[in-house]
Amino acid sequence: MRLLAPAKINLHLRVGPPTPGRFHPLVSWMCTVALFDILQMQLEPAALSPLIQLSCDDPLIPSDDTNLVVRGGKLVAEAIAAAREGAAVQPIRIHLTKRIATGAGLGGGSSDGARAMLGFDALWKGKLGKNTLADLSARIGSDIPFFFFGPSSICTGRGEVVRPIALPSRARWAVLIFPRIVMPTPAVYRKFDELGLGDPQNLLDEPDWTRWIDLSANELLPRLVNDLEPAAFAIRPELGEIRENAQRLLGRPVRMSGSGSTLFTLFDEREAAEKAAADLALEAALQPMAVQIGPSLIDDLI
Numbered sequence: 001m002r003l004l005a006p007a008k009i010n011l012h013l014r015v016g017p018p019t020p021g022r023f024h025p026l027v028s029w030m031c032t033v034a035l036f037d038i039l040q041m042q043l044e045p046a047a048l049s050p051l052i053q054l055s056c057d058d059p060l061i062p063s064d065d066t067n068l069v070v071r072g073g074k075l076v077a078e079a080i081a082a083a084r085e086g087a088a089v090q091p092i093r094i095h096l097t098k099r100i101a102t103g104a105g106l107g108g109g110s111s112d113g114a115r116a117m118l119g120f121d122a123l124w125k126g127k128l129g130k131n132t133l134a135d136l137s138a139r140i141g142s143d144i145p146f147f148f149f150g151p152s153s154i155c156t157g158r159g160e161v162v163r164p165i166a167l168p169s170r171a172r173w174a175v176l177i178f179p180r181i182v183m184p185t186p187a188v189y190r191k192f193d194e195l196g197l198g199d200p201q202n203l204l205d206e207p208d209w210t211r212w213i214d215l216s217a218n219e220l221l222p223r224l225v226n227d228l229e230p231a232a233f234a235i236r237p238e239l240g241e242i243r244e245n246a247q248r249l250l251g252r253p254v255r256m257s258g259s260g261s262t263l264f265t266l267f268d269e270r271e272a273a274e275k276a277a278a279d280l281a282l283e284a285a286l287q288p289m290a291v292q293i294g295p296s297l298i299d300d301l302i
Contacts, residue, residue, distance in 0.1 A: 142160045168266075
């Protein structure tokens with residue numbers, strides 16, 4: 001079974017101050033983009049162990065219980081065993097081909113985990129369904145539930161409460177910029193708290209999403225906010241400089257996705273996005289790529 005795991009960008013991200021439970025409530029409009037990790041999954045003889053054998057073409061990606069693919073698979077196995085009164089499931093071997101950078105705000109690990117959970121459910125014939133799988137996945141990562149309901153959703157709570165909405169009707173292309181910077185999410189949130197950022201009112205005053213969906217890229221971009229940008233740029237000032245340079249070259253707003261470091265801007269037409277990516281490619285630090293927003297997923301789950 002060959003599965004595609006798409007990246008995401010946070011078109012809009014408002015973050016509140018931490019709750020007494022030390023999590024940050026948020027409101028985010030998230031969309032998938034046409035940049036994919038690839039998972040190859042196959043059943044193995046029952047005598048093999050462990051239950052899930054994961055390998056990856058990137059040696060820096062862990063293949064043990066810290067990987068969301070493995071953790072998600074074990075949750076699916078436990079749920080199926082409970083539904084079948086303890087019946088065992090067959091071992092599965094997985095190879096992960098990484099194309100989505102880690103520490104880049106693109107949700108690659110979460111997407112891998114979600115797509116793999118759908119694969120486990122299919123190969124093990126668990127028939128749990130995406131709603132149950134999404135609920136299970138929230139135990140191991142707040143971003144994972146989105147990937148069961150993409151390609152476009154408003155995510156609230158810690159990110160695990162997902163309300164699907166329509167894709168942008170006009171702004172359907174993004175240029176992604178990949179600075180050679182890894183931004184650990186916990187460090188960004190610590191700096192966010194140190195700077196005293198986060199207004200609870202921003203979480204209550206949600207935009208009129210139905211109106212935003214129909215805006216052109218030029219109309220939508222000035223409205224987009226990412227509350228984590230000041231914290232990320234305080235940690236790595238060069239990331240803010242890269243953003244400013246990209247804005248100057250393109251003459252349009254450039255935003256950060258998630259906790260960074262990926263930057264993006266939007267276009268209505270593929271040709272305009274590809275031209276912008278070509279222009280940015282002249283600057284070695286920018287590493288641009290033009291991608292479609294909300295691509296179709298054509299893999300073995302279809």
